[in-house]
Amino acid sequence: xxxxxxxxxxxxxxxxxxxxxxxxxxxxxxxxxxxxxxxxxxxxxxxxxxxxxxxxxxxxxxxxxxxxxxxxxxxxxxxxxxxxxxxxxxxxxxxxxxxxxxxxxxxxxxxxxxxxxxxxxxxxxxxxxxxxxxxxxxxxxxxxxxxxxxxxxxxxxxxxxxxxxxxxxxxxxxxxxxxxxxxxxxxxxxxxxxxxxxxxxxxxxxxxxxxxxxxxxxxxxxxxxxxxxxxxxxxxxxxxxxxxxxxxxxxxxxxxxxxxxxxxxxxxxxxxxxxxxxxxxxxxxxxxxxxxxxxxxxxxxxxxxxxxxxxxxxxxx
Amino acid sequence: xxxxxxxxxxxxxxxxxxxxxxxxxxxxxxxxxxxxxxxxxxxxxxxxxxxxxxxxxxxxxxxxxxxxxxxxxxxxxxxxxxxxxxxxxxxxxxxxxxxxxxxxxxxxxxxxxxxxxxxxxxxxxxxxxxxxxxxxxxxxxxxxxxxxxxxxxxxxxxxxxxxxxxxxxxxxxxxxxxxxxxxxxxxxxxxxxxxxxxxxxxxxxxxxxxxxxxxxxxxxxxxxxxxxxxxxxxxxxxxxxxxxxxxxxxxxxxxxxxxxxxxxxxxxxxxxxxxxxxxxxxxxxxxxxxxxxxxxxxxxxxxxxxxxxxxxxxxxx
Numbered sequence: 001x002x003x004x005x006x007x008x009x010x011x012x013x014x015x016x017x018x019x020x021x022x023x024x025x026x027x028x029x030x031x032x033x034x035x036x037x038x039x040x041x042x043x044x045x046x047x048x049x050x051x052x053x054x055x056x057x058x059x060x061x062x063x064x065x066x067x068x069x070x071x072x073x074x075x076x077x078x079x080x081x082x083x084x085x086x087x088x089x090x091x092x093x094x095x096x097x098x099x100x101x102x103x104x105x106x107x108x109x110x111x112x113x114x115x116x117x118x119x120x121x122x123x124x125x126x127x128x129x130x131x132x133x134x135x136x137x138x139x140x141x142x143x144x145x146x147x148x149x150x151x152x153x154x155x156x157x158x159x160x161x162x163x164x165x166x167x168x169x170x171x172x173x174x175x176x177x178x179x180x181x182x183x184x185x186x187x188x189x190x191x192x193x194x195x196x197x198x199x200x201x202x203x204x205x206x207x208x209x210x211x212x213x214x215x216x217x218x219x220x221x222x223x224x225x226x227x228x229x230x231x232x233x234x235x236x237x238x239x240x241x242x243x244x245x246x247x248x249x250x251x252x253x254x255x256x257x258x259x260x261x262x263x264x265x266x267x268x269x270x271x272x273x274x275x276x277x278x279x280x281x282x283x284x285x286x287x288x289x290x291x292x293x294x295x296x297x298x299x300x301x302x303x304x305x306x307x308x309x310x311x312x313x314x315x316x317x
Numbered sequence: 318x319x320x321x322x323x324x325x326x327x328x329x330x331x332x333x334x335x336x337x338x339x340x341x342x343x344x345x346x347x348x349x350x351x352x353x354x355x356x357x358x359x360x361x362x363x364x365x366x367x368x369x370x371x372x373x374x375x376x377x378x379x380x381x382x383x384x385x386x387x388x389x390x391x392x393x394x395x396x397x398x399x400x401x402x403x404x405x406x407x408x409x410x411x412x413x414x415x416x417x418x419x420x421x422x423x424x425x426x427x428x429x430x431x432x433x434x435x436x437x438x439x440x441x442x443x444x445x446x447x448x449x450x451x452x453x454x455x456x457x458x459x460x461x462x463x464x465x466x467x468x469x470x471x472x473x474x475x476x477x478x479x480x481x482x483x484x485x486x487x488x489x490x491x492x493x494x495x496x497x498x499x500x501x502x503x504x505x506x507x508x509x510x511x512x513x514x515x516x517x518x519x520x521x522x523x524x525x526x527x528x529x530x531x532x533x534x535x536x537x538x539x540x541x542x543x544x545x546x547x548x549x550x551x552x553x554x555x556x557x558x559x560x561x562x563x564x565x566x567x568x569x570x571x572x573x574x575x576x577x578x579x580x581x582x583x584x585x586x587x588x589x590x591x592x593x594x595x596x597x598x599x600x601x602x603x604x605x606x607x608x609x610x611x612x613x614x615x616x617x618x619x620x621x622x623x624x625x626x627x628x629x630x631x632x633x634x
Contacts, residue, residue, distance in 0.1 A: 044591070087551060095551030095575065149576070167521070227568070233402060235412065242573070243570050243571040247569070248569035250567070260580075262572065263576070266574060266576055
C-alpha cells in the first residue's frame with residue numbers, strides 16, 4: 001500500500017508498504033480521509049524521533065473487526081493503551097506508560113491506505129457528519145480537553161492566542177460556553193473566519209495586560225506564550241495547548257509573583273467532539289485549505305508548511 | 318536611624334536615615350529582629366530594580382498606632398494594598414495593582430531600626446512564641462500558601478526539591494498533612510535536620526521518574542525545576558515557590574504531553590503560620606545559622622550568600 005513515511009526528518013511517499021495485519025483486539029481500517037496536523041509538522045522538524053507512517057487525524061471504513069463496525073465509517077482515538085499499568089488503572093489511560101500513539105509513538109499512522117487500531121479506540125461516525133467534517137474529530141476533541149480540565153464560567157474573560165487550525169477550534173468550542181472571548185492572531189483572513197460567528201478578534205495590541213481570567217496558548221511559539229502570560233490577571237490560568245519543537249524560555253518569576261497556573265493540555269473526548277459535529281455546533285469544513293490525493297502527499301506537506309495555511313487534507317478514496 | 322540600603326545592586330549600611338513618620342492608617346514599628354531571605358539576595362542580584370531599605374521578615378514593637386497594639390510584639394504582612402482596585406475588590410488583595418511591598422516594591426523594609434506598615438497588616442505575636450521563632454512567620458506563611466492553593470490528600474505522594482530555608486519550611490508544613498513526602502537536597506547536614514522529624518530525605522538519584530502527584534520547587538534554579546518536572550506523574554502538579562533572578566528555560570512539550578499543572582505560589586496566611594508556631598508544630602529556630610547585630614548587616618549578607626547557609630538573622634535590640 002501507499003503511505004507517507006517519516007524517517008530522519010525526511011518524508012517519503014512509499015508505495016510498497018505491506019497492508020497491516022491487525023493484532024488481536026484491533027481492527028483493520030481503510031483510510032478514506034486524513035488531515036495534516038501541526039504535530040506532524042513538528043515531528044518532521046524533530047520534535048520527537050518518530051520513524052513510520054505519519055498522521056493521526058482520519059476517517060476510515062472498518063474492513064476487519066467486530067460485526068457491528070464492519071463497513072462502518074469510523075474515527076479513532078490515537079492512544080493505544082495497555083489497560084494494566086498504573087496510569088491505566090488510575091483512570092488516565094491517555095497517559096498509559098506502554099502506550100503507542102497513532103503516527104506519533106511506535107505505531108504507524110493514518111497517512112496511508114490502511115491502519116490498525118484497537119477496536120475500543122474506534123467511534124462510528126453519525127451519518128449526518130460529512131467525511132470531511134469528521135476528519136476534524138481528533139483536533140476538535142483536543143480543543144474540548146480544555147473544558148475537561150478547567151471550568152469556564154459564562155462571566156470568565158478568556159483570551160485565545162493563535163488563529164491557526166488549533167486556535168480556530170479552541171475559539172469555537174470556548175465560544176459555546178458563552179464566556180467573554182477574545183481571539184488574537186496575525187492573519188486578517190483567519191481572524192475573519194471567527195468574526196462572523198460573533199467572536200471578538202484582533203491583533204496583539206488589543207490585549208490589555210492582566211485582564212483575562214484564562215488564556216489559551218495555541219501558537220507554539222514563545223511570543224504567543226508571553227502574550228498569553230501578559231494578558232492574564234493574577235491567579236489566572238494559562239492553558240498550554242501547542243506542542244513546541246524547541247525549548248520554551250519564560251519569566252518564571254512572573255508566574256510566581258502573579259501566582260499563575262499553567263496547565264498542559266493534550267488529547268480530548270471523541271464522543272463530545274462527534275456530538276458537536278452531529279449537532280452542527282461548530283464549523284470545521286471552512287477550515288479546509290485544500291485536499292490532495294494521497295499520491296501527492298509530499299506536495300500536501302509542502303503546502304501545509306506554508307505560512308498562514310489552514311487544514312490540508314489527504315484523500316484516499 | 319541605621320538601615321541596610323540597596324541601590325544599583327550595592328548594599329550600604331546607612332546610619333543617617335530618618336525615622337519614618339507613619340502615614341494615616343499606618344503604625345510605627347521598632348524592629349527588634351529581622352531575617353535575610355533569598356528574595357533579598359535575588360534583589361541584590363537585580364531580580365527587581367528596588368532601591369531602599371531591604372528586608373521583609375521581622376518582629377517589632379509598635380511604638381505608634383492603635384491602643385490595642387502599642388508596645389505589643391508584632392509581625393507584619395508585607396503587601397500594603399489600596400483596598401479599591403479590581404484585585405482588592407475581587408478578594409485577592411495580595412495582588413493589589415497599587416501595592417507596595419515591604420523591602421521589595423516602593424516601601425522601605427525591615428532591615429532597619431524602624432519601619433511603618435498599615436495597621437491592618439500587623440499581627441500580635443502570642444506570648445509563647447519567641448522573637449527568634451516569630452521572625453519566621455512570613456516565610457512560614459509563604460510555605461503554607463501551597464495548602465491554600467491545592468488540596469494535599471494524606472495519600473498524595475509529594476516531592477520537595479530543595480533543602481534550603483524555604484524547602485525546610487515547605488517540608489515541615491507539608492509533613493503535617495500526613496502525605497507521603499520526600500525531600501531532595503544537596504547537603505547532608507541540611508537534610509539531616511528533616512530526617513529526625515520522620516521526613517524521608519535524599520539526593521536527586523532517589524527521584525523515580527513520573528511517580529509523584531505533587532512536586533514543590535524550592536531551589537530557584539533550572540536543575541531543580543527539571544528534577545521536579547521529571548518526578549511528576551502525568552497530570553501531576555508542580556508548585557513553583559522560588560523567585561528566579563534569571564529566565565527559566567523548560568521543555569514545554571513535556572508539560573503538554575503529560576498535562577502537567579504548574580502553579581506559582583507567593584505570600585501566605587500569617588494567622589495560620591502564627592498558630593503553628595504557637596502550637597510548636599514546626600521547628601524553625603534550628604534553621605537559624607547565626608545572628609548579627611544590625612551594625613554588622615553587610616557581614617550578615619556576606620554570610621547569607623555563602624553556599625549552604627541557612628537563616629541569618631539581624632538583631633536590633
